[in-house]
Amino acid sequence: MVQQEIRKGPWAEQEDLKLVNFVGLFGDRKWDFIAKVSGLKVEGEGLNRTGKSCRLRWVNYLHPGLKRGKMTPQEERLVLELHQKWGNRWSRIAHKLPGRTDNEIKNYWRTFMRKKAQEKKRATIPSSTSSSCISSLSSNNHTVDSYSPMKTGEESFYDTGGANMTDPTGLMIGEEKQGEQGYSMDDIWKDIDLSEENILLPVRDGLREEGCNIYCPPMPSPSWEYSSDTIWVMDEEKSKMFLPTCDQFFPSYEHGRAFLTG
């Protein structure tokens, strides 16, 4: 067995194609198996990636059900509401946003809170000094990092926590955290409503779940449910890219799952 060096970093198109093929053959559960099998030096077909890396690439980028592009106002609102409720449970939140990944939501939230922080700074600090303040806040590319609890021992400012994030009883204790952070949900909604000039559709007429007023679009969750009505939407380019393998991929994909699950 020839063990090749594990690759890291950005994925090449060829790697993506190979991964799609392997997932088609073996399903999207046995990542270590896929990594091992694909790592074999068979006719130069090896991926030489870790199982974790393969899974991440599939889940965050290659999965056909993924939406691309900016979050819609509805999605943004939903993220904020769910984050208010659940805290940094990105995966859980992602399950309520079909086509969005936990990574995407996490990144969105991070960006959102950073903007909020900057806006607040601008609002509280006179304009004459705001620039220096902001620049000091973002002394490097990762403004948030200086607030990271990992480094400072303080709570990350973009972590509002959720009702059951810090309280195992599930009691609502988020308000206190909001106070620390300085942004209540009302503030956030106000800002959003202002910035969007009421382009938001009413969201409270939608489905409700778990007793909260959360709109859940009636879309099949690509989160990873492979029902027959799953939306297999891909960029046109990607679709073309995968075309040569699709014929074998999609039938064999289901076949592969059946094979694995018995």
Add this chain to the structure above:
DNA sequence: AACGTCTCCAACCGCTATGAT
């Protein structure tokens, strides 16, 4: 046009949860 800064996003790392033996 050149440079510096900012934003976004893909990917990695470390830890935890879960299932198999």
Add this chain to the structure above:
DNA sequence: GATCATAGCGGTTGGAGACGT
């Protein structure tokens, strides 16, 4: 029940492109 292997999650980082001066 203990142990191990694997999958999954959340936090963090690095780089590319956008943007401003």
